[in-house]
Amino acid sequence: MLKALKNLFGKSGAEPLAAEMTAPVAPSPAREAAIPQPPEPEAPAPVVLAPAREATAVAPQPNLDAERVKPSPRERKPKPPRALWKLEEFKVEPQEGKTRFHDFKLSADLMHAIHDLGFPYCTPIQAQVLGFTLKGKDAIGRAQTGTGKTAAFLISIITQLQQTPPPKERYMGEPRALIIAPTRELVVQIAKDAAALTKYTGLNVMTFVGGMDFDKQLKQLEARHCDILVATPGRLLDFNQRGEVHLDMVEVMVLDEADRMLDMGFIPQVRQIIRQTPPKSERQTLLFSATFTDDVMNLAKQWTTDPAIVEIEPENVASETVEQHVYAVAGSDKYKLLYNLVNDNGWERVMVFANRKDEVRRIEEKLVRDGVNAAQLSGDVPQHKRIKTLEGFREGKIRVLVATDVAGRGIHIDGISHVINFTLPEDPDDYVHRIGRTGRAGANGVSISFAGEDDSYQLPSIEALLGRKISCEMPPTELLRPVQRKHS
Numbered sequence: 001m002l003k004a005l006k007n008l009f010g011k012s013g014a015e016p017l018a019a020e021m022t023a024p025v026a027p028s029p030a031r032e033a034a035i036p037q038p039p040e041p042e043a044p045a046p047v048v049l050a051p052a053r054e055a056t057a058v059a060p061q062p063n064l065d066a067e068r069v070k071p072s073p074r075e076r077k078p079k080p081p082r083a084l085w086k087l088e089e090f091k092v093e094p095q096e097g098k099t100r101f102h103d104f105k106l107s108a109d110l111m112h113a114i115h116d117l118g119f120p121y122c123t124p125i126q127a128q129v130l131g132f133t134l135k136g137k138d139a140i141g142r143a144q145t146g147t148g149k150t151a152a153f154l155i156s157i158i159t160q161l162q163q164t165p166p167p168k169e170r171y172m173g174e175p176r177a178l179i180i181a182p183t184r185e186l187v188v189q190i191a192k193d194a195a196a197l198t199k200y201t202g203l204n205v206m207t208f209v210g211g212m213d214f215d216k217q218l219k220q221l222e223a224r225h226c227d228i229l230v231a232t233p234g235r236l237l238d239f240n241q242r243g244e245v246h247l248d249m250v251e252v253m254v255l256d257e258a259d260r261m262l263d264m265g266f267i268p269q270v271r272q273i274i275r276q277t278p279p280k281s282e283r284q285t286l287l288f289s290a291t292f293t294d295d296v297m298n299l300a301k302q303w304t305t306d307p308a309i310v311e312i313e314p315e316n317v318a319s320e321t322v323e324q325h326v327y328a329v330a331g332s333d334k335y336k337l338l339y340n341l342v343n344d345n346g347w348e349r350v351m352v353f354a355n356r357k358d359e360v361r362r363i364e365e366k367l368v369r370d371g372v373n374a375a376q377l378s379g380d381v382p383q384h385k386r387i388k389t390l391e392g393f394r395e396g397k398i399r400v401l402v403a404t405d406v407a408g409r410g411i412h413i414d415g416i417s418h419v420i421n422f423t424l425p426e427d428p429d430d431y432v433h434r435i436g437r438t439g440r441a442g443a444n445g446v447s448i449s450f451a452g453e454d455d456s457y458q459l460p461s462i463e464a465l466l467g468r469k470i471s472c473e474m475p476p477t478e479l480l481r482p483v484q485r486k487h488s
Contacts, residue, residue, distance in 0.1 A: 085112050092120040099127035101155075104134055107162050109200040110155065117196060123148035125312045126155070132308035133286060134159055140300045141288045143312040146412070146436050150190055153179070153254045153286050154197050160252050160284065161203055161227055173221050173245045175206075175229035178277070179254040180270060182261045182406075184209040184232055185377070188387060189412055190256065191230045203227040208245075210235045218244060233261070233269035240276060247276040250283055255303070258289040258296050264406070267299070280305050290429060321439035322419075323446045326459065327475040331452040334422060335366055340479045341420070341448070342372060342400060349393070349415050352402045353434045354422045363422060364402045370483055377403035405430045414440055421449035424458040428465040 087108055092100045099122040101114050122130065125143040132139050133156035143149050157177045166176060179194075181187045191207040198205055204224050208217055208231035217235075221244060229236075229245075239245040253274070261267060277283055285304045289296045292311070300307060329337055342350055354360050357378040367374035375389045375398045392398040394413050403411075405425060416438045425431050431449075438445025451459060451472060463469055 085115075087111055090115040095121070098122070104130055106155065106159060107201070110158055110162070110197065113197045113199045113201075114155075116199065119151070123152075125149050125310060126152040128310045128312070129153070129286075129308075130156060132310070133284070136160075136284060138280075138285045138304040138307040139287075139310060140292075140297075140304065140307045141286070141310045141312075142290065142292050143288070143310075146440055147312060149288050150193050150256070151197070153256075153288070154190075154194050156284075156286065157228060157252045157254070158197060158201060158203065162201060164251065166225075166227075167249070170225055170249070171246065172223075172225060173239075174249045175226040175245070175247070176249055177228045177252040177254075178247060178250045178273075179228070179230045179256060180233055180236065180261075180273065181230065181256045182232065182264050182266055184386065185390065185411055186257065187230050187232055188390075194228055194230065198228070205230065207231065208235045208239055210238075214238070221245070233266045233273060236273060237269055240273070247273065248278060250277045252284045252286070253277055255285075255287045258287050258299060259291045259293060260406075262293075262295055262299075274303060290433070321444050322435050323444070324435065324449075324470050325447065326449045326451050326470050326472045328456070328472050329450050329452055329475055329480075331454055333480050334450045334452060335363065336481065336483055337450065337475055337479050338363070338420060338422060339367065339370060339372070339483050340481065342367075344479070347418055348396060348399055349413075350400045350418045350420060351411075351416055351434075351437050352400060352420045352422050353425070354402065354404065355425060357404055359423065360402045360404055364400075367400055367402070370485065372400055373398055374400040374402060377401060379404070379406060405433070411437060412440070413437070414443070416440070417445060419445070419447045421447070424449055424451060424455040424462070426458065428458075428462045431462045432465065 090102070090111055092102055094100065100120065101111065101122060106114070124147070125141055126148045129139055129141050129149070129152040133153070141149055141152070157179075161176055179187075179190055181190060187207055187209050191205055194205045204226055205228045206217075206220055206226045208229065210232055218239075221239070236245065240247065255261070255270065261270060280303060285307070287296075287300050287304060287307075327337065338352065341347070352363060354363060357380050360376050360378045361380070364374050364376035375392065377386060377389060381389070389398065389401070390411070390413070393401045396415075402422075405427075419435050419438045421431070421434060425434065435445075435447035438447060449470075459470070459472070
């Protein structure tokens with residue numbers, strides 16, 4: 001084969017190539033073991049195995065470093081052409097009391113993506129967080145859902161990765177930025193936002209979530225380098241403990257919805273993950289939470305270095321764009337009220353919340369039986385079906401989405417006209433998150449809560465959080481009429 005190449009290109013051209021290939025390369029002391037040695041020109045390429053890593057605080061694992069996917073020339077997705085776009089096309093006039101993205105030193109690639117998304121001005125949390133994180137500071141942010149915190153930490157991550165070139169030699173499975181979120185839906189949503197913001201940068205975004213094909217996720221990891229990894233704690237540990245993912249090159253780490261991770265019991269897993277990353281003095285750490293409990297702040301102190309604390313207090317806990325109603329109704333009449341509300345008014349995109357998975361399943365089954373195009377979202381639904389359901393709801397193919405709080409957290413879908421609380425939540429904060437699914441992006445929305453004999457006692461704590469009373473009314477009699485069963 002080599003002889004044929006010599007004949008094709010001429011011996012004089014082959015000899016300099018051979019000389020170049022055998023020229024010594026000065027190894028980097030920090031990662032000397034990871035640099036593959038070039039083969040002799042006419043000898044078979046040797047197999048180079050990296051030695052085992054030093055033990056970490058986690059229980060020692062077998063020598064899996066030798067099984068890592070070998071480094072190859074850095075592979076990035078090609079940048080879409082931006083020759084026809086100039087920053088001058090993104091004109092945003094300065095406005096008193098508002099911060100423009102132009103006011104920060106962001107790359108043209110990133111500004112192009114922000115322009116495509118139609119975001120001229122920063123939200124309050126974006127303006128405050130970016131003021132610290134773009135300077136390399138750690139940050140702890142508190143803001144309600146829908147305030148733009150996801151874009152805040154993604155813009156910070158993208159800028160960091162663009163300003164700091166990656167090592168010349170990398171293994172596949174060594175992400176430079178890590179985002180941990182408690183639910184699969186939130187991970188998928190963050191990754192979708194990340195893909196939109198990295199559109200012109202060439203950075204690769206990957207997701208690891210439980211409930212989806214492990215081998216399929218592994219293949220994407222082996223196909224290209226991972227710049228930004230978004231994952232749930234459990235699935236990330238699966239990959240890490242099998243030696244497929246190594247976190248010692250993480251430059252930026254984000255913990256999103258820390259309060260929810262505490263509630264769901266994920267903190268022991270998160271601790272294991274953080275032990276695998278560089279020391280907190282050598283990475284940037286951003287932590288976001290809807291509430292700043294003592295437990296959340298204790299975690300923040302352990303994992304961050306001199307963090308900037310950003311708290312966004314909305315004038316109203318619940319958005320002014322959401323019209324809120326409460327119907328006093330017997331538990332036995334709740335389904336009739338739900339069905340007649342949706343059917344009589346012809347609503348096309350409605351979210352219904354219930355507290356338990358079995359309630360969600362029963363409501364969805366009844367709606368489908370009675371001819372309403374409905375689907376459920378709970379922990380019992382396989383992940384591939386959950387994603388398909390969300391896409392169907394987003395595209396308008398599904399009229400009613402019935403969900404638990406955990407499954408509904410972090411769902412950002414524009415055009416949801418109504419949110420119905422079939423049962424009032426036990427945690428008042430969940431009420432705010434629920435009704436925040438409607439009235440987004442400046443649109444008006446309506447929330448209707450059913451207060452029955454089993455859950456009406458939750459109302460006072462919800463009103464205390466809101467800082468005002470919600471008038472409780474009786475539903476119109478015609479909305480309590482029996483449901484006419486559909487004949488098959």
